[in-house]
Amino acid sequence: MSSVTRRLFLSGTAAGLGALSALGLGPFNLLGASPAFAQQSAPRRGGVLRISVDQAASVIHPLRTRVNPEYLVAELLYSGLTRLAAGMQVEPDLAESWAPDQTLTEWTFVLRQGLTFHDGSPCTAADVVATFTAILDPKTASPGRTNVGPIKEVTAKDERTVLFRLTSPYADLPVALAYTNARIVPAKVIETDLDSLSRSAVGTGPFKLVSFEPDRKIVVERNPAYYDPARPHLDRVEVLVYPDRTAEASALISGDIDLMLGTAPGEYQRLEKASGVKALRVPSGQFLNVNMGCDQKPFSDPRVRKALALAIDREAMVGFVAGGYGTPGNDTPISPAYRFHREQPLRKPDLVQAKKLLAEAGYPNGVDLTMIASDKPGTRTELAVAIREMAKPAGFRIQVQTMPHATYLDQVWKKGNFYVGFYNMQATADAVFSLLYTSDAAWNETRWNNKDFDALVAEARTKTDETERAALYAKAQQLMHDEVPSVIPVFFDLLAARRDYVEGYELHPRGSVFRLDFVSLGAAAPKRS
Amino acid sequence: MSASWLLRRLALILYTVFIVSVLVFGITQALPADAAVTLLGENATAEALNAIRERLGLGDPIWWQYLRWVGHAATGDFGLSMRTGQPVGPEMLTALGRSLLLAVAAILVMLVIAVPLGMVAAVRQGKLADMATGLISYLGVSFPEFVTATLLAMLLADTLQWLPATGYVSPLEDFGGAVRHLALPVLTASLILVAHVARMVRSETLDVLHSDYIRAARLKGLPERTVLVRHALRNALLPVVTIVALDVGYLLGGIIVIEEIFAIPGIGRQLMVAVTARDLPSIQAGALIMSATYAVANTLADVAYAVLDKRIRYD
Amino acid sequence: MTDLLRRLMRTPQGAIGLILLAVLAAACLFGPWLAPHDPEKMDFLGRFRPLGAQNWFGADQFGRDVLSRLLVGARSTLPMALAATLLGTVAGAVVGTASAYLGGRWDEAIMRTIDAVMAVPGLLLALLLVSTLGNGAGNAMIAIAVTFAPGMARVTRAVALTVRGQDYVKSATVRGERASWIIFREMLPNVMAPVVIEATIRVSFAVMLFATLSFLGLGAQPPASEWGLMVAEARQYVHQAPWILIAPSLAIAMTAIAFNLLGDGLRDAMNPRDER
Secondary structure, eight states: OHHHHHHHOOOHHHHHHHHHHHTTOOOOOTTOOOOTTOOSSOOOOOOEEEEEESSOOOOOOTTTOOSHHHHHHHHHHOOOSEEEOTTSOEEESSEEEEEEOTTSSEEEEEEOTTOBOTTSOBOOHHHHHHHHHHHHSGGGOOGGGGTSOSEEEEEEEETTEEEEEESSOOTTHHHHTTOTTOOOOOHHHHHHHGGGGGTOOOOOSSEEEEEEETTTEEEEEEOTTOSSTTOOOOSEEEEEEOOOHHHHHHHHHHTSOSEESOOOHHHHHHHHHSTTEEEEEEEEEEEEEEEEOTTSTTTTSHHHHHHHHHHOOHHHHHHHHHTTOEEEOOSSSOOTTSTTOOOOOOOOOOHHHHHHHHHHTTOTTOEEEEEEEESSSTHHHHHHHHHHHHHGGGTEEEEEEEEOHHHHHHHTTTTOSEEEEEEOOOSSHHHHHHHHTSTTOTTOOSOOOOHHHHHHHHHHHTOOOHHHHHHHHHHHHHHHHHHOSEEEEEEEEEEEEEETTEESOOOOTTSSOOOGGGOEEOTTSOOOO | OOHHHHHHHHHHHHHHHHHHHHHHHHHHHHOSSOHHHHHHGGGOOHHHHHHHHHHHTTTSOHHHHHHHHHHHHHTTOOOBOTTTOSBHHHHHHHHHHHHHHHHHHHHHHHHHHHHHHHHHHHHTTTSHHHHHHHHHHHHHHHSOHHHHHHHHIIIIIIISOOSOSSOOOOTTTOHHHHHHHHHHHHHHHHHHHHHHHHHHHHHHHHHHHTSHHHHHHHHTTOOHHHIIIIIIIHHHHHHHHHHHHHHHHHHHHHHHHHHHHHTOOSHHHHHHHHHHHTOHHHHHHHHHHHHHHHHHHHHHHHHHHHHHHHHHHTO | OHHHHHHHHHSHHHHHHHHHHHHHHHHHHHHHHHOSSOTTOOOGGGTTOOSSSSSTTOBOTTOOBHHHHHHHHHHHHHHHHHHHHHHHHHHHHHHHHHHHHHOHHHHHHHHHHHHHHHTSOHHHHHHHHHHHHOSSHHHHHHHHHHHHHHHHHHHHHHHHHHHHTSHHHHHHHHHTOOHHHIIIIIIHHHHHHHHHHHHHHHHHHHHHHHHHHHHTTSSSOTTOOOHHHHHHHHGGGTTTOTHHHHHHHHHHHHHHHHHHHHHHHHHHHHSTTOOO
């Protein structure tokens, strides 16, 4: 293990990437694209970038952000200890290096020198400790609480060194610490008035907050004291809210905006044809699933779950709900975009077998079910409607019930027996498994509670050898494929677009990482004050 | 119109606001799923929910919450939005300003189109112009805003690319941009009004044209144009004041859809957002402000009617 | 009744209105049999198929036949609007007549409260009510009925006030009849004619309001082929397949036009002297 420790020790970006490969998190490029920062010519400095988002960024409190537009604003204003690069590999942010002990239960992170917050005060280990203590405090109500790893305790060794003690070995901690809510805020704000961060921003990020009008426009400007003097390239970023997808695409085509966070398949086709516009697309692990309560009839019988899985034509589903821009799913959340994806033949629809399984499970005359789909995003309902039709000939008589997202979260989510879920890609296989499918998962929706699966995921956490991990995760995926705790028929490609003159932007498969500090405007960009 | 009449009208506004406040508060209390849930999204643990509910004061008895809300609202303090943490009152008033801009523009556009249309139809009763006006009226009142808005946006914004499809630009920042951005919503909002008012103007003008009073004017040998403009128009416009006031009520409802479709951050859209997010303070403030606006507009119309009526009768 | 119908057919509005309504009624009654395809049958290869021999009105994002969906969807659109109007009219008529009968302070209090409730814009009230009751066609119907009731109460009261002065009501009062008997047996039947005209025109509002609620995601729910919902779902595909948006839009407008025409026709037919 000592050799592992040495290999894991990072100093600087280049060494970091090498070590990451050792961890099985090495760089990989889905479309063979070059990394964001490897540009032909030096990026131009200056200019105003207008970026559009499809819903309000109503929460700018970095510990409490929940949706992509909010993650974007938080990422502009704040930094974490680590961050995710374009290919999902971890790279240094405020921390310049890190290393675990031999048991992977104690991790030491060293901060960069001379870090300051936007108000000029220094950012030290004490701020990091205070931040993580706040995230882990249930009273803070931070969504990141269950996603930053099995942290038992965080302490400051000196001004620049932070020690994380974990409850169990965890090889993925540096990735987990790049979580969207793990943004460092000043200790003195946490002590005095943590809620003030809902209205103002004190971070260490590449930009500073200028104005905040949640439903319309958020403006940030360059932070001259950012730790990397070369970045950001832009003077100012304006985040504009366009609640209507069609209007948003029209605005990009007409040049009112320079870059959009995401778009829908129908609009993507139009953007591809528009002149002066570059349509962006990246395969992702974002998925829709049908969750089944594995502890209740009829889904307590795995044959019923498998029968439903066999009724679904996954390739057609990619067309129906993803407009063709996606990958068929095999009932595990690990899409081909993940590091540890396991190749496996796609589950083909087999209605005869599905009927037979259903009959064996005690439903020779079919079964009546109500599937619930929240109204956001609209694809949930589309999936439900499509599944209803596909499963009909197999003997599933499904009533689709839609409801407002708020009611769904309150009454159905994690409680319901049969409903449609929707999730972003996570940074690692471990993150998605332990978020949704292990017995102690934060959001254990299916109550599958499979001990073998739990053991496989737990063991993979303690391994740093890539082949060993791959073997363990392959077994875990096979188990899910066989037992079908939830039907995962489709993964979405992320779609977006930019104007031709926007340089250095790469659509990130995670969906919640943007890296606008690497973005610059080409010579053809319109001059805006 | 006397002082006591005015006082009575003011008392009625207060009564209206009171009834509406009870209604709105009652409804918001009964809403399933509270803001704490939407605020936390998929991270709602029991502890986190309680922490937020405590912070928002959702645990107190209902009558106390009502009194506290009314007391604060009377001083203009509608509390903090559960969604954004910003004060609700100023946010809603800013939004109301944008909505009123839209509403007033729609009414002006409507008047410019509808009054001549109605008059021409009346003068040429039974002729082609009359039939065309009738057709426009029927079509106008039969297309719900969301249909008109969607079709207009499809045609003028997406296909022809003449106008921006959505968004709001403040006229103070960029007047030309504001006009371009307001064009589609104003067109949508004024269409139903045109249909409504053109019909009204037509029927009122017909009434007036058949009255003894106009007959007398004609017998006096006044030119037809003078008869029409000086006498018929002014008398026919009187009831239009009332219908415009009623249409303000329709408009305030209609802008919910129009603002939603054209993404104008007015009070209608803010209300939609608030309802979706179960943001109780915003729903309460928005509904109350909207209803009060309507009540005031109605009263103003009554006052205007009374004033105009006197002049015209003794003309 | 046949006489009224004959007179109705003689007015151009009434005639066109009745014809349109006959078409709609046919769709409501026989829609599923008239539909050329199963309205929920998906066809992967037929996604966004344009208008043609196979799908007369084209196919939607699931390859479902738009015409079939429209025909079957008439059932989830029209009866709801009619029921909402009926419910709202009955409730409003009872309150309005009662208010007129009671008179004095009661009348004043009831009418001022009704005015106050009417200060809440209809769509907003419906929106809040549906959010409270829960999304769905049934709840949307109730919300529309509640929204309509105050306006109908006002109209009814105005008519009832004139009825109240009539001799037969006075004599019933003198006979010492119970208030409920007078309201329901003597007054209500005599205010019906103007109320029916008003209600007919309101049906077109109800159709639009119901479609609007569905459009906003609060009324009918997928996979229903309610027309407002069809418009809402079609919006995101407007660039690929504008027909899936236009067809239900026109269906809604046609229904509203039908009831508007019928209402105007009825008014003319019932007041033959009024030539406007």
